Amino acid sequence: GENVEQHPSTLSVQEGDSAVIKCTYSDSASNYFPWYKQELGKGPQLIIDIRSNVGEKKDQRIAVTLNKTAKHFSLHITETQPEDSAVYFCAASRAGGTSYGKLTFGQGTILTVHP
Amino acid sequence: DGGITQSPKYLFRKEGQNVTLSCEQNLNHDAMYWYRQDPGQGLRLIYYSQIVNDFQKGDIAEGYSVSREKKESFPLTVTSAQKNPTAFYLCASRLFEGDAGELFFGEGSRLTVL
Numbered sequence: 031g032e033n034v035e036q037h038p039s040t041l042s043v044q045e046g047d048s049a050v051i052k053c054t055y056s057d058s059a060s061n062y063f064p065w066y067k068q069e070l071g072k073g074p075q076l077i078i079d080i081r082s083n084v085g086e087k088k089d090q091r092i093a094v095t096l097n098k099t100a101k102h103f104s105l106h107i108t109e110t111q112p113e114d115s116a117v118y119f120c121a122a123s124r125a126g127g128t129s130y131g132k133l134t135f136g137q138g139t140i141l142t143v144h145p
Numbered sequence: 146d147g148g149i150t151q152s153p154k155y156l157f158r159k160e161g162q163n164v165t166l167s168c169e170q171n172l173n174h175d176a177m178y179w180y181r182q183d184p185g186q187g188l189r190l191i192y193y194s195q196i197v198n199d200f201q202k203g204d205i206a207e208g209y210s211v212s213r214e215k216k217e218s219f220p221l222t223v224t225s226a227q228k229n230p231t232a233f234y235l236c237a238s239r240l241f242e243g244d245a246g247e248l249f250f251g252e253g254s255r256l257t258v259l
Contacts, residue, residue, distance in 0.1 A: 073250030135187040
């Protein structure tokens, strides 16, 4: 089955700096890679996703890059703000077929943005 | 407002007791999922359901059971056979099963075994 490794487990930055979280996956058939943000006491919420037919996707201050050859993808947050502090999860899945939309999640990264 | 409602938010259980966590959605989603969250381990899939009266085991189904009698409801029972049940449990749903798309999560239920 799929295995997703996420690094670092904790990340501390100053407000205004950039933050990068990296994930690697094992199943070369995976083709859908979402990122979720989980605030304290809440359920995760999708912030951005990318499919394997593109290499990069941006949405305001966040971007995701995908390297299919190396089987890794990364989340980039620019101009970080204290409200970006949360736990971030990457995930991977095969879309379609018999995958039933099952996501395999990384271990999570606790991001702290200091004012 | 549409969304997923999990209850209770906090639950305490004595060893040897079964407990059922509720998950209700009014998003008209076909697929529903239960995940378990432990510190440093991400989210692990317990059970999922594509349609009413059908469900499949996820990666860590042992000691858990589910039912899907109604489209909007997917309760999870943590049985006494689950050796380490203390965890944060998340229910989620998705519009189309088998397709990539956003998972919508509830706010979770924290179970503590005393």
